[in-house]
Structure formats: structure tokens, C-alpha cells
Amino acid sequence: VAPGGPVSGAPAATNGAAAPERRQLDNGLTTIVAAHRAADVVAVQLWFRVGAHHEAPEEAGLSHFVEHLFFKGTPQRGPGVIDRTISELGGEMNAATSQDYTYFHVVLPARHVEVALDLVADAARHAVFEADEVDRERLVVLEEIRRAHDHPASYLWRLLMRQHFADHPYARDVLGTPESIQTAPRERIVEYHRRHYVPNEAVLVVVGNVDPQRTLAHAARLVEDWRPRPRSAAGLPRAGELAAVRRIAETRPLQQTYLGVAWRAPVVPEPAVYAADVLATLLGRGRSSRLSQALKERLGLVSQVSASFYSQPGGGTLAVNARARVPREAEIEAALLAELAAVGAGAIEEAELARALTALEAGHAFGQETAEGVAYGYGLAETLWTLDFELGYLDRVRRVTADRVRDAARRYLAPDRFTAALLAPGSSGS
Amino acid sequence: VIPPAGGARTADAVTREVLGNGLTVVVRENPSAPVVAMTLMVRVGSCHETAATSGATALLGRVLIKGTRHRSALELARAAEDAGGSLDVTADQEYAEVRALGLARHWRALLGLLHEVGTAPTLDPEEVERERAVLIDQIRGLEDQPGQVASRLLARALFGDHPLALPTAGTPESVAALGRADLVRHLAAHATPERIVLAVSGDVPAPEVLAEAREAFGDLAPGAGEPALPPAPARPAVSRIAEARPTEQAHVVVGWLAPPVSHPDFGPLRVLDALLGGGMSSRLFNALREREGLAYAVGSYYPSRRAASRLVAQIGTAPANAPRAEQGILAEAERLREEPVPGEELDRAKAQLTGGFELDLRTNARQALYRGLFESLGVGHGFVSSYRGLVEAVTPADVQRAARRYLVDHAVAVVGPA
Numbered sequence: 001v002a003p004g005g006p007v008s009g010a011p012a013a014t015n016g017a018a019a020p021e022r023r024q025l026d027n028g029l030t031t032i033v034a035a036h037r038a039a040d041v042v043a044v045q046l047w048f049r050v051g052a053h054h055e056a057p058e059e060a061g062l063s064h065f066v067e068h069l070f071f072k073g074t075p076q077r078g079p080g081v082i083d084r085t086i087s088e089l090g091g092e093m094n095a096a097t098s099q100d101y102t103y104f105h106v107v108l109p110a111r112h113v114e115v116a117l118d119l120v121a122d123a124a125r126h127a128v129f130e131a132d133e134v135d136r137e138r139l140v141v142l143e144e145i146r147r148a149h150d151h152p153a154s155y156l157w158r159l160l161m162r163q164h165f166a167d168h169p170y171a172r173d174v175l176g177t178p179e180s181i182q183t184a185p186r187e188r189i190v191e192y193h194r195r196h197y198v199p200n201e202a203v204l205v206v207v208g209n210v211d212p213q214r215t216l217a218h219a220a221r222l223v224e225d226w227r228p229r230p231r232s233a234a235g236l237p238r239a240g241e242l243a244a245v246r247r248i249a250e251t252r253p254l255q256q257t258y259l260g261v262a263w264r265a266p267v268v269p270e271p272a273v274y275a276a277d278v279l280a281t282l283l284g285r286g287r288s289s290r291l292s293q294a295l296k297e298r299l300g301l302v303s304q305v306s307a308s309f310y311s312q313p314g315g316g317t318l319a320v321n322a323r324a325r326v327p328r329e330a331e332i333e334a335a336l337l338a339e340l341a342a343v344g345a346g347a348i349e350e351a352e353l354a355r356a357l358t359a360l361e362a363g364h365a366f367g368q369e370t371a372e373g374v375a376y377g378y379g380l381a382e383t384l385w386t387l388d389f390e391l392g393y394l395d396r397v398r399r400v401t402a403d404r405v406r407d408a409a410r411r412y413l414a415p416d417r418f419t420a421a422l423l424a425p426g427s428s429g430s
Numbered sequence: 431v432i433p434p435a436g437g438a439r440t441a442d443a444v445t446r447e448v449l450g451n452g453l454t455v456v457v458r459e460n461p462s463a464p465v466v467a468m469t470l471m472v473r474v475g476s477c478h479e480t481a482a483t484s485g486a487t488a489l490l491g492r493v494l495i496k497g498t499r500h501r502s503a504l505e506l507a508r509a510a511e512d513a514g515g516s517l518d519v520t521a522d523q524e525y526a527e528v529r530a531l532g533l534a535r536h537w538r539a540l541l542g543l544l545h546e547v548g549t550a551p552t553l554d555p556e557e558v559e560r561e562r563a564v565l566i567d568q569i570r571g572l573e574d575q576p577g578q579v580a581s582r583l584l585a586r587a588l589f590g591d592h593p594l595a596l597p598t599a600g601t602p603e604s605v606a607a608l609g610r611a612d613l614v615r616h617l618a619a620h621a622t623p624e625r626i627v628l629a630v631s632g633d634v635p636a637p638e639v640l641a642e643a644r645e646a647f648g649d650l651a652p653g654a655g656e657p658a659l660p661p662a663p664a665r666p667a668v669s670r671i672a673e674a675r676p677t678e679q680a681h682v683v684v685g686w687l688a689p690p691v692s693h694p695d696f697g698p699l700r701v702l703d704a705l706l707g708g709g710m711s712s713r714l715f716n717a718l719r720e721r722e723g724l725a726y727a728v729g730s731y732y733p734s735r736r737a738a739s740r741l742v743a744q745i746g747t748a749p750a751n752a753p754r755a756e757q758g759i760l761a762e763a764e765r766l767r768e769e770p771v772p773g774e775e776l777d778r779a780k781a782q783l784t785g786g787f788e789l790d791l792r793t794n795a796r797q798a799l800y801r802g803l804f805e806s807l808g809v810g811h812g813f814v815s816s817y818r819g820l821v822e823a824v825t826p827a828d829v830q831r832a833a834r835r836y837l838v839d840h841a842v843a844v845v846g847p848a
Contacts, residue, residue, distance in 0.1 A: 038462030039792045080711070080720065087711040088778045090785020107789060139723025146678035147726050147746050152574050253676060255570035286516060287507035297503070300560065303567030325567045355511045362514030362533050368463045369793045428676060 020378055021212055022387050025220055027228045028200025032378045032387060033212040033219075036371045040109060042208025043372035044116040046124060047103040047383040050196040053169035053314060054233050061176015062184060062192045064097040065141055069189070070104060071095075071119075072133045074126035079133055082119050089115065099170050100312055101383045107372050110209040114218055117206070121222040124197065134186045142182065145175050152258050152423055153323070160260035160319070160421035163248040168239045170314055200228040203382045207375040239264065239315030242417040251426030256303070257324045258423040259332060265309055265316030265412050268385040273311050274397045275408040276318060280309035281356040282405065283343065284320060288355070291320065294339045301332050313384055318412055327424045337415045344410040348402040360397055444801070445636045446811060451652050452624030455643045456801045456811045458631040460794060466537045466632025467794035469529040470544045471802040474620035475522050476598045477659055477737060482607070485600015486616045487526050489558070489565050489608055491519035494528060496557035499550040503557065506543065513539045517547070521598055524736050525806050531795060534633035538642065544628070545646040548621070558610045566602045577746065580681040580845040583671045587841035588685050588740055590667025592660060622653025629802030629811065631794040662738030663687065666841035673845050680752035680846025684759045685742040686836055691734040691807050697820040698828035699741065699836060703732035704779040705771060705829065706762060707743050709786070711778060713762045714743060724748075724755050736807045741836065749847045756842060763840070766833035770826040784818050
């Protein structure tokens with residue numbers, strides 16, 4: 001049960017596997033079912049359009065708290081019963097919460113698909129949030145918050161996002177704060193759940209060695225009585241352009257320096273998202289990528305560097321993360337900006353472009369190995385964008401040209417408008 | 431790598447061949463996705479090092495992929511990425527691997543890369559310098575993570591001056607002193623064909639892969655034999671190590687010495703590990719997280735090892751709760767010694783163990799890793815299938831006997847605020 005990070009910028013598309021069947025039920029629940037025969041298992045995922053950005057200040061961390069409590073019991077199944085049932089069948093479950101979505105995931109032998117659907121449908125409609133369970137789980141979430149603090153790379157990412165999205169709901173920590181978790185009364189959690197976890201804001205995805213029609217019919221029967229309710233959630237604003245360089249820095253007793261730099265980037269369905277994916281790949285995925293070659297191999301400034309692109313509905317992010325032995329952050333930043341400028345100004349060779357496209361294609365192919373990999377791609381796309389975006393992703397990204405990548409570098413990677421976060425060795429403080 | 435073991439679901443099309451020089455090749459054909467994973471696994475690791483050469487395997491691995499007689503570091507990286515994948519290295523306690531992942535249609539290119547870095551590396555002095563610095567950084571990065579520090583301390587407490595206590599990445603001091611000559615010596619002494627396994631899984635034609643592997647690796651000259659490790663200690667060297675760090679949580683690990691994968695008690699102890707701390711219905715999870723709310727992450731592990739292993743329970747908790755968490759772990763160990771496990775709970779643990787491994791075995795990367803690893807550990811790649819039977823045969827009496835035999839002398843490491 002881990003908190004979800006930001007959404008992936010390169011979701012798996014699905015050219016190879018059986019075409020998914022998408023249907024919206026009368027209560028508004030979207031269902032996506034697809035056969036996947038690589039193994040005799042099935043993945044059942046329930047996605048909700050609810051995450052940290054839906055939370056009011058006093059509700060900070062409740063999406064994630066609900067994620068922890070979701071499978072804790074229903075009138076029919078007491079505390080621990082759902083976990084035990086899945087274990088007994090040789091299955092596994094997990095869940096994740098992000099700024100924009102929450103999802104619950106079960107994978108188990110395909111012959112038990114109906115059990116998985118029963119459990120998920122029961123929890124979705126009847127989770128009880130029993131008071132003792134809530135209070136015990138509160139302690140667990142508080143430990144999760146402490147734990148996240150002790151991991152420098154994840155803490156740096158949170159610092160970066162807090163500053164990058166200052167004045168935007170995305171600035172909030174998915175885990176909430178110790179105070180918000182400590183003080184949230186049970187009633188507030190129940191009310192939050194009642195308000196947001198409705199079928200018309202949910203997507204049920206089933207992928208595996210199952211008969212799609214029978215599975216769909218069974219799922220539809222199970223959720224027949226799950227009543228829709230219009231959700232009045234504040235709209236998500238689009239994060240404004242950065243006007244200058246924003247910085248945030250903290251020190252603590254560490255042996256390494258951790259740096260993150262972020263820019264605003266496009267959002268699905270803007271056509272530039274494909275070029276942004278290629279740009280991030282060419283900059284910082286793999287040993288031969290430009291940043292790895294320049295900052296690590298040629299200049300020896302960093303011991304690790306990577307680039308990523310996240311297309312969240314409230315604002316896209318192109319980010320670079322690095323770890324270094326000595327606090328030479330100014331030098332590292334200058335070298336980074338020089339490399340980015342070179343992408344915008346110089347030539348991108350065909351071989352380099354082809355290599356980046358191959359990496360994206362391979363990422364997709366590896367996502368197809370498991371039922372949950374395919375289900376994740378469908379669920380994420382339908383929850384945040386559209387299933388069609390996912391299905392057409394690979395074809396569209398293959399059409400990206402070197403010119404488009406260069407345009408994207410010029411347009412998004414401005415040398416004077418970005419956010420920089422630093423976690424450096426020193427005594428604790430900011 | 432901690433393979434929970436289990437059984438393959440179907441009879442996979444797997445071919446195994448031992449070449450004339452002793453190198454083992456395992457190829458699994460799997461048409462389900464257009465990808466391939468392969469590993470060149472060598473039975474050498476930190477257990478073959480000394481305090482002075484600690485980190486030699488890790489540094490050697492890094493430098494291997496930084497240039498061959500035919501290609502530069504950048505050319506190697508590009509070749510792997512052109513094949514839709516990557517070339518990576520891992521150095522563990524008892525094995526090291528160079529592995530390649532990519533699109534299946536490029537399997538020849540990927541196999542060629544493994545062959546090239548395995549047999550014709552230049553070990554360029556400049557790359558040795560560069561990777562030495564990067565490895566020292568990586569060690570310092572691990573030191574920034576309290577859970578990693580606790581594991582390192584526990585290995586020392588359990589194994590004392592036995593080489594199994596050495597950290598796989600080495601120490602900043604030992605790595606700083608390693609030179610090219612040390613790497614050349616390490617490679618020549620240990621990377622001999624009878625200690626090498628090539629394992630391949632993916633959408634590839636097995637006969638052609640085998641033919642190519644024979645061609646590529648068949649002429650490696652056999653080595654002079656494998657050094658024996660000193661016998662594993664009978665009890666922990668030290669019962670407690672604590673290190674003060676200004677962290678938010680205290681990281682507590684409790685460990686016991688445990689037998690290797692080939693030992694008759696491996697099955698019972700693997701089931702015991704699942705009961706104690708494997709997943710969301712385990713005893714530690716239920717007692718310390720679900721009932722007491724002491725932790726977010728709590729569990730145990732028992733890695734598959736050739737010479738000797740350890741069973742480790744770990745938890746991260748608020749510093750004030752550290753003593754209670756430690757007592758809680760020891761109380762569950764005591765309960766396993768004192769009371770037979772109820773049949774229903776045992777069945778659940780077995781189902782979770784075998785089911786979890788089957789799920790894990792679905793990707794080609796894991797198939798190549800586990801098949802190579804089990805060959806390397808001496809139990810054969812078919813262990814991925816026979817393991818199910820091993821687990822299912824375990825009785826409550828077996829578990830209790832294993833608990834009484836192994837969960838006796840423990841060591842504790844704690845990292846957190848003083």
C-alpha cells in the first residue's frame with residue numbers, strides 16, 4: 001500500500017494485446033475488460049478520480065488515508081478478511097494514491113476472478129471505517145510519513161513539487177501532514193469517502209485470462225446497486241507559467257547532495273506531449289542519454305542523473321534529478337542548462353531520435369508482459385485522459401520528428417523559468 | 431536478490447546445456463511479448479573478497495561495461511539502447527551478473543554485447559578511476575538511507591569477520607585503494623566457465639540461441655578451481671550494534687543465522703519466514719502494524735544462498751517505540767518456537783508463498799534471473815518448478831522444529847536517534 005507518485009509520462013499503449021472492451025454502466029461506472037493470455041492470472045483494478053488535489057486544507061491526506069482503510073472491512077467481511085482471502089488464493093493486492101487518482105489493485109489466478117470482483121465491489125460500496133480500525137491505521141500512516149522523511153531522494157522530490165506548484169493544489173503532500181492525520185475525526189473520513197468514491201468517478205479494469213463478456217456481465221451485476229451521486233468538487237486549475245527561477249533548499253546530515261530541477265510542460269491532449277516524452281528520454285533515460293554523458297561521464301559532476309516527464313491534468317512537468325558527491329550545485333545547474341540549450345539550438349541526429357523512440361517502444365513492450373501492466377495503462381489513461389489516448393500512444397509518438405523535439409526543448413526548458421530544489425549535507429535546517 | 435521460491439505454472443519450453451568447458455546455458459522460449467531478457471551470471475561476489483579487496487566485484491562489474499576491445503563505453507550503451515534495452519550489472523554476495531534486456535528481434539545483438547563485455551573488456555584505467563568515484567558515491571548514497579545502514583550493521587553482527595559480513599559495494603576506504611591490477615586479478619581468478627551461467631528468456635528461438643552461445647562462449651578456457659569459503663559461523667559474532675542518526679524513525683533489524691538453499695531445512699524455514707513476516711497476513715504485519723500501529727513497513731526475509739544465509743525481521747518505527755518493536759519481533763519468534771502453527775494459517779502462508787512466486791515469474795527478466803541464480807546456487811534452474819513441492823510438503827512440526835533450531839541466537843542492529 002504505497003502512495004502513488006506522479007503519473008507516468010510514457011504509459012503503455014496496447015497495439016499487441018487483445019483490444020479492450022470499454023463500456024459505461026447505467027450508474028456511470030466505466031468498465032474496461034480485455035483478455036491477456038500470457039499467464040493464467042487476472043488483474044482487477046478499481047480507479048477513482050480522487051486524490052490529494054481534491055482535499056480541503058483540513059482534509060489533507062484523506063485520499064491516502066482512505067486508501068489504507070478501503071479493504072479494512074465491510075459488514076460482510078470483518079477486519080483482515082479481505083487480505084486473508086487474497087493470500088489464501090495465492091494472489092496479491094496493492095493500492096496507490098496520487099494528486100489526481102487513487103487505485104486499488106488485485107492480481108490472482110484467473111479462475112478466482114469472481115472472488116476478486118466480489119471483494120472489490122463489496123469494499124467500494126460498503127467499507128465501514130470502523131472506529132478502532134481508523135485509530136490504529138492513523139498510527140500506521142504517521143509512521144509512513146516519518147519513513148518518507150528518512151529517504152533523501154523521495155524527500156527531495158516532495159520539496160521540488162511543493163515549490164514548483166506553490167499556490168496550486170499539487171503543492172500538497174499526498175500523505176498529508178502529521179497534524180492533519182492525527183486530528184482527522186472518523187466522521188470527516190466517512191464524509192470524504194461518501195462524497196468522492198462514487199461510481200460515476202470510477203473505472204473498473206479487468207485484464208487477464210478470462211472471458212471478457214462473462215466477466216463484464218458478472219461485474220455489472222455486482223455493482224448494479226452502487227448508486228451514482230453527482231460530485232461537487234472544486235475544479236482543478238491549470239498551474240500558471242513560472243515567471244522566474246524558484247528555489248528551495250534544505251540541509252541535513254547527509255553524505256550526498258540531492259538536486260531536482262523542474263519546468264512546466266504540456267498536458268494531454270496537447271499534441272506536444274509526445275515530443276516531451278521523446279525529449280525526456282533523449283535527455284535522461286539510459287546511459288547514452290545526453291545528461292548522463294555530459295554531467296556524469298564527461299564532467300564527472302554527478303554520480304546519477306535522470307530526466308522525466310509527467311503529464312498531470314493540472315500541469316505537466318519536465319524534471320531532472322541528480323545526486324552528487326560534493327555540493328557543487330551551481331556548477332551542476334550551469335552544465336545542465338548548457339546541455340538543454342544545446343538541444344534547442346543544435347541538431348538531433350536520426351540515430352539519436354530512433355534510439356529514444358525504440359526506448360519508448362520497448363517500455364511499452366515490457367508493460368505488456370503482465371496483466372497488471374496492461375491494466376495499469378488502461379486505468380491510468382481512462383481515469384486521467386481517455387482510453388483512446390492510450391491505444392493510440394505508440395503510433396503517435398513514433399511520428400515525432402527531430403524538429404518537434406527541438407521545438408519542445410526551446411518552448412519548455414527555459415533557462416530563466418524553472419524550479420530548483422536542493423537537499424544538501426549540513427546540520428538539519430533550511 | 432531474495433527469490434521467494436515457488437512453482438512454474440506450466441511446463442515451460444526450457445533447454446539447458448553444459449558446454450564442454452563447463453559453462454551452463456539455459457534458454458526459455460516465451461512468445462507472450464516481443465521482448466527478451468538475458469543474464470551472464472558468474473559465481474563471484476563479496477563473499478570472495480577480503481576487508482582489503484571489499485567492493486572488487488562491484489567495481490569490476492561497473493568497469494566491464496565501460497569499454498571492450500571493440501567498443502567504447504558510449505558505443506556499448508548505444509548498442510544496448512538501439513536494441514530497445516540496457517546493459518546493467520549487479521554485484522551481490524555470492525554472484526555477479528551482466529544482464530541485457532531488449533526487444534526480442536535484437537537478441538543476437540544483446541547476446542553479442544554480453545559476450546563482448548564478458549570476454550574482451552579493456553578495463554581502461556581512466557574508467558577505473560571514474561567508476562571508483564561513482565561507486566564511492568553509491569556507497570555514500572546507501573549511507574544516507576538508515577534502513578540500508580541497519581542491514582549493513584546486522585550483517586557484521588551476524589557474520590563477524592566472515593566474508594559474508596562484507597558489504598557488497600565495499601567501503602569508501604577499500605574501494606579507494608582498488609586499482610586496475612586488482613580488477614584484472616579478480617576477473618581472471620573467478621570468471622571461469624564452470625562458474626558462469628548464461629540464462630535467456632523471451633520470444634527467441636532456443637536452438638539458434640544455443641548455437642550462438644556455443645560459438646561465443648565455447649572456447650573459454652576452464653579455470654583452476656573454485657576457492658572454498660571459510661565455514662559459516664555457528665552463532666552471531668555480536669548480539670547488538672546501535673548507531674545514532676538524527677532520523678525520524680528508528681530502524682530496527684533482528685537477524686538469525688540460517689542454512690543455505692540446498693539444506694533440507696530450507697523449505698521449512700522459507701515457510702516460517704512467510705508466516706513470520708511475508709506479506710499482509712503475516713504475524714509481524716498483524717501484530718506490529720495492524721494491532722499495535724507501530725509501523726508502516728514491517729516484514730522479514732530469508733534470501734536463497736549457496737554457502738550460508740540469514741533470516742531477518744525488520745521494522746521502522748517512531749524512536750520511542752523501538753524497544754517495543756524489538757520485543758514484538760522476539761515475541762513472535764518465541765511463539766513460533768513454542769506453539770505449532772495452526773493448519774489453516776500454514777496453508778495460507780504456503781499459498782501466498784507459491785502464488786507470489788508464480789506471479790513474480792511472469793516477466794522474462796525474473797525468469798532469466800531466477801533460472802541463472804538457481805543454477806549458480808547449485809540447485810538447478812528447475813528449482814523454480816520443484817520449489818512448489820518443497821513448500822507444500824512442510825508440516826507444522828517442520829516449522830516448529832526449524833524455529834527451535836534456528837530462531838535461537840539473534841543479533842539486533844538499530845539505527846536512529848540516540
